[in-house]
Amino acid sequence: xxxxxxxxxxxxxxxxxxxxxxxxxxxxxxxxxxxxxxxxxxxxxxxxxxxxxxxxxxxxxxxxxxxxxxxxxxxxxxxxxxxxxxxxxxxxxxxxxxxxxxxxxxxxxxxxxxxxxxxxxxxxxxxxxxxxxxxxxxxxxxxxxxxxxxxxxxxxxxxxxxxxxxxxxxxxxxxxxxxxxxxxxxxxxxxxxxxxxxxxxxxxxxxxxxxxxxxxxxxxxxxxxxx
Amino acid sequence: xxxxxxxxxxxxxxxxxxxxxxxxxxxxxxxxxxxxxxxxxxxxxxxxxxxxxxxxxxxxxxxxxxxxxxxxxxxxxxxxxxxxxxxxxxxxxxxxxxxxxxxxxxxxxxxxxxxxxxxxxxxxxxxxxxxxxxxxxxxxxxxxxxxxxxxxxxxxxxxxxxxxxxxxxxxxxxxxxxxxxxxxxxxxxxxxxxxxxxxxxxxxxxxxxxxxxxxxxxxxxxxxxxx
Numbered sequence: 001x002x003x004x005x006x007x008x009x010x011x012x013x014x015x016x017x018x019x020x021x022x023x024x025x026x027x028x029x030x031x032x033x034x035x036x037x038x039x040x041x042x043x044x045x046x047x048x049x050x051x052x053x054x055x056x057x058x059x060x061x062x063x064x065x066x067x068x069x070x071x072x073x074x075x076x077x078x079x080x081x082x083x084x085x086x087x088x089x090x091x092x093x094x095x096x097x098x099x100x101x102x103x104x105x106x107x108x109x110x111x112x113x114x115x116x117x118x119x120x121x122x123x124x125x126x127x128x129x130x131x132x133x134x135x136x137x138x139x140x141x142x143x144x145x146x147x148x149x150x151x152x153x154x155x156x157x158x159x160x161x162x163x164x165x166x167x168x169x170x171x172x173x174x175x176x177x178x179x180x181x182x183x184x185x186x187x188x189x190x191x192x193x194x195x196x197x198x199x200x201x202x203x204x205x206x207x208x209x210x211x212x213x214x215x216x217x218x219x220x221x222x223x224x225x226x227x
Numbered sequence: 228x229x230x231x232x233x234x235x236x237x238x239x240x241x242x243x244x245x246x247x248x249x250x251x252x253x254x255x256x257x258x259x260x261x262x263x264x265x266x267x268x269x270x271x272x273x274x275x276x277x278x279x280x281x282x283x284x285x286x287x288x289x290x291x292x293x294x295x296x297x298x299x300x301x302x303x304x305x306x307x308x309x310x311x312x313x314x315x316x317x318x319x320x321x322x323x324x325x326x327x328x329x330x331x332x333x334x335x336x337x338x339x340x341x342x343x344x345x346x347x348x349x350x351x352x353x354x355x356x357x358x359x360x361x362x363x364x365x366x367x368x369x370x371x372x373x374x375x376x377x378x379x380x381x382x383x384x385x386x387x388x389x390x391x392x393x394x395x396x397x398x399x400x401x402x403x404x405x406x407x408x409x410x411x412x413x414x415x416x417x418x419x420x421x422x423x424x425x426x427x428x429x430x431x432x433x434x435x436x437x438x439x440x441x442x443x444x445x446x447x448x449x450x451x452x453x454x
Binding site for chain 1: 261262263264265287288311312313314315317319320323324330332333334335336337338339340342343354355356357358359360361362402403404405406407408409410411412439
């Protein structure tokens, strides 16, 4: 199935929708953003209420650094040069993961290869002999108060990334709270996957057909909040 | 003589070559840094030049192919790696697949805490990170307050090569932005700690409130300009 939106538009939509999730809470939040789509969430966060923590030891990550603002000693966890926000602080890696493991980080936004019906997430390795790394993914999904997955609905060949059961090595079991794709917003409620919002380009029948995981439809199903 | 203290007499300042000459083949060596932020570039270059082999390198990552710590692998000096993220350097997965090196992957927060634990006399600790995953296989599990935790052991080293911003002659250290990362933890977790710094200042000139690593953890200081 081909959607009338491009891959770039899909990624932007996912990032905007997650940013909105934070902004509409209207309170101070500390969040951690993974690489890829999750990093784009920062582009849509306004005001001074949302503080971005990066696990390499900074609270108060600002926009990406450009030109003479680039300092190779000031990077985010994706190794991108970033800037400081007012009130920014630095700390060592044990303190950083103490914030995460200790339940002091309100949410982690993270990408995934697969999320399954049980809220299990696989996002650390595709065992093809070309990757060898786990990073902070396991710490983040088990430690953050809320785990929000921002990912495209399908792989490039159209395979659903919402699956019945993860086949790839799992990062964390039953840890996912919210999944935002370009086609909809899904929440785990009482450990069941529930469709809460649906994108304007797709029908309920079509999203059901394209999604391998079984899900319930929220009685209060809304059009996906795009703004 | 008292007024000379901290100057020529009693200084821990040595040349990078002299510092690296203290490292034996087969050593377990911790190296600070996250990507290229806060890694001791001069010490790593000297280690590469020394040709010392059979090293176990304990670090967050291994730089990129032929860059930073990656040079040690290209140069055939590495026997084993303990760390968490090698996807920035595909040569690691290849060397591992070819059976040339051993690799122990540890989730990043567990890695940081295991190093911290080694430095503060805690032999092992329980964490929820990784429970049920491949990285917790074969490790002891225990339930506390209804949640399952995995026992992780402290990580010690023979030598820590760390990067700091300023040092006085006693070896008190300050850090610079996200260059701090694992460095203060590694300083405490090795038998011999060698710190490479941007600037040496007179003893007594650092505000005691900004010293992150007290001098007792630092055995040798070396100097190299920040790039």
